[in-house]
Amino acid sequence: MRIRSHARPVSVxxxxxxxxxxxxxxxxxxxxxxxxxxxxxxQKGGNRALxxxxxxxxxxxYRIVWSEFPAAxxxxxxxxxxxxxxxxxxxLSFLTVHAAGAPIKAxxxxxxxxxxxAILVREDSPIRSAADLTGKRIAGTRGGxxxxxxxxxxxxxxxxxxxxxxxxxxxxxxxxxLMAGSVDAWAVWExxxxxAILKDKAxxxxxxxxxxxxxxxxxxxxSAIATKRAxxxxxxxxxxxxxxxxxxxxxxxxxxxxxxxxxPEDVLLSAYTAQRTSPIVIDAAIVKEIQEASDRAxxxxxxxxxxxxxxxxxxxxxxxxxx
Numbered sequence: 001m002r003i004r005s006h007a008r009p010v011s012v013x014x015x016x017x018x019x020x021x022x023x024x025x026x027x028x029x030x031x032x033x034x035x036x037x038x039x040x041x042x043q044k045g046g047n048r049a050l051x052x053x054x055x056x057x058x059x060x061x062y063r064i065v066w067s068e069f070p071a072a073x074x075x076x077x078x079x080x081x082x083x084x085x086x087x088x089x090x091x092l093s094f095l096t097v098h099a100a101g102a103p104i105k106a107x108x109x110x111x112x113x114x115x116x117x118a119i120l121v122r123e124d125s126p127i128r129s130a131a132d133l134t135g136k137r138i139a140g141t142r143g144g145x146x147x148x149x150x151x152x153x154x155x156x157x158x159x160x161x162x163x164x165x166x167x168x169x170x171x172x173x174x175x176x177x178l179m180a181g182s183v184d185a186w187a188v189w190e191x192x193x194x195x196a197i198l199k200d201k202a203x204x205x206x207x208x209x210x211x212x213x214x215x216x217x218x219x220x221x222x223s224a225i226a227t228k229r230a231x232x233x234x235x236x237x238x239x240x241x242x243x244x245x246x247x248x249x250x251x252x253x254x255x256x257x258x259x260x261x262x263x264p265e266d267v268l269l270s271a272y273t274a275q276r277t278s279p280i281v282i283d284a285a286i287v288k289e290i291q292e293a294s295d296r297a298x299x300x301x302x303x304x305x306x307x308x309x310x311x312x313x314x315x316x317x318x319x320x321x322x323x
Contacts, residue, residue, distance in 0.1 A: 036062040036231045038224070041075035041087035044068060045261040047239055053256045054242035062231040076219070079104050085224035086232060091215040092145055092302065095294050098312045099303055105225060106217035107317040108236045108282065110243055112275035116190040117149055117208035122178060123201040127185060130157040130206040133164050139177055140187035142168035143302050145212060148293075149187040151300045152211040161300075178202070189214075191263060191271035198267055213293050215280065225314060236317055240279040247278065281318040 042048045048066050051057040069075045072089035079087050080102040089097075094106055119138070121127045127136065130153050140146025147166060154161055167174075167183050171192050177183040179200060188196075196202035208214060218239065220232050246253045254269035261268075280286055291309040298306050 036228050037065055038062055038228060038231050038235060039065050039067065039083065039085045040235070041067050041069055041078055041084045043071065043075075045257040045263075047088060047242075049257055049260050050242045050246060050253075051238055053253060054245040056238045056242050056245075061234065062228075064235070076102070076104075079219060079221050082221065082223065084221065085228060086218065086220050086235060088216055088218050090145060091213055091217055091290055091293070092143075092148060092297060094217045094219055095290075095297070095303060095307055095309070095312065096143060099305060099307050103222040104219050105222065105314040106282065106312060107220045107225070107232065107314050108218040108240065109280050109318075110216050110277045111280050112190070112214045112216070112277045114208035114210070114212050114214045116193060116271070116275045117145060117188070117212055117214060118193050118204040119149065119153060119185050119187045119206040120178065120193065120196050120202040121185050121205055122181070123203060125184065125203070127205055130154070130159075132205070133157065133185060134159050135163065136184035137165040137167050137182075138185045138187060139167040139169045139174035139183040141170060145189060145208075145214075146174075146187040148297055148300065148302060149206075149208055149212060151302075152208075152296070153187075153206045156211065175200070190275050191267055194270035194274065195263070195267045198270060199264070213289050215286075215290065216277075220314075220317075233317055243277060243279050246272070247276065282313050282315045283318075287313060287315075 040047070048057070067078070067084065069078070072093055075084065075087035076089055076093060076097045078084040080097060088109075091109075098104060119130070127133065133154060138150050140150050147168070150164075150166060151161055154164060167177070169177060169183070171188055174183065174186045174188065175192065175196060178186045178196075185205070186196075193204070197204070218236055224232055250272045251269060254265050254272055257263075258265040258268050287309050294303060294307050294309055297303045
């Protein structure tokens with residue numbers, strides 16, 4: 001009887017341990033099933049490629065569902081519609097959408113050398129400087145940095161905006177127009193600048209130095225900030241680390257993204273070298289700089305109203321990333 005009475009507790013204990021093990025397995029399975037999913041907007045050769053090339057896309061404590069878009073504008077539209085949690089876009093495009101009431105915030109970003117935005121002319125053009133743009137037809141993106149750079153460049157040269165003609169064209173059409181001679185100059189950014197210079201023998205006659213912040217924002221929806229904060233923070237940290245990695249491996253970065261984007265490797269290496277894109281911390285200085293650019297964009301008529309940039313950013317993410 002003692003043997004039986006002793007055996008019973010062992011059996012109960014085994015059953016208890018089995019049940020506990022099953023409970024842990026079930027809990028783990030439930031956690032995996034309920035793991036946070038980040039819906040992230042990207043462009044070909046963009047942030048997804050950057051993370052993978054830098055070796056920072058593994059062992060994520062959450063799952064990323066990537067959606068590829070042809071440009072930043074539809075990424076912003078998807079964020080506004082609640083179809084994405086995170087995306088990226090140029091600062092002026094972000095401010096335009098935020099001004100329209102989109103429930104999004106800039107949480108981090110990168111800065112490129114402002115000289116990587118430029119106004120180009122054909123190799124045989126008589127235009128030698130911004131002072132020669134009077135009476136000329138200049139192509140650029142409407143409401144974006146193309147139009148902003150044109151206005152700022154004309155203003156710096158003392159030329160009234162009505163003294164030149166703005167031709168609103170996307171980069172692909174603008175390049176064709178410039179080479180065909182239907183426009184005299186073209187305001188654009190990298191890698192279009194390097195492509196036009198290396199492959200079409202275009203010449204830069206002005207650039208964005210001292211005129212444009214040249215910042216690309218990482219943007220998150222208010223909903224993702226509220227409900228997926230840890231995952232959003234981790235993704236931002238990884239993107240910052242990957243960007244720093246790229247600065248030390250420009251040739252490898254250009255080689256791999258050339259395969260993905262089908263752009264020439266020499267063009268991408270030239271673009272990356274010119275940009276020197278680095279992570280930023282959204283601090284008071286950045287907010288002030290973007291505020292000044294935003295106010296200028298409002299004066300140019302590119303933004304419909306004055307914005308308080310401080311309300312458009314969430315500084316806590318990059319503050320945490322910098323610690």
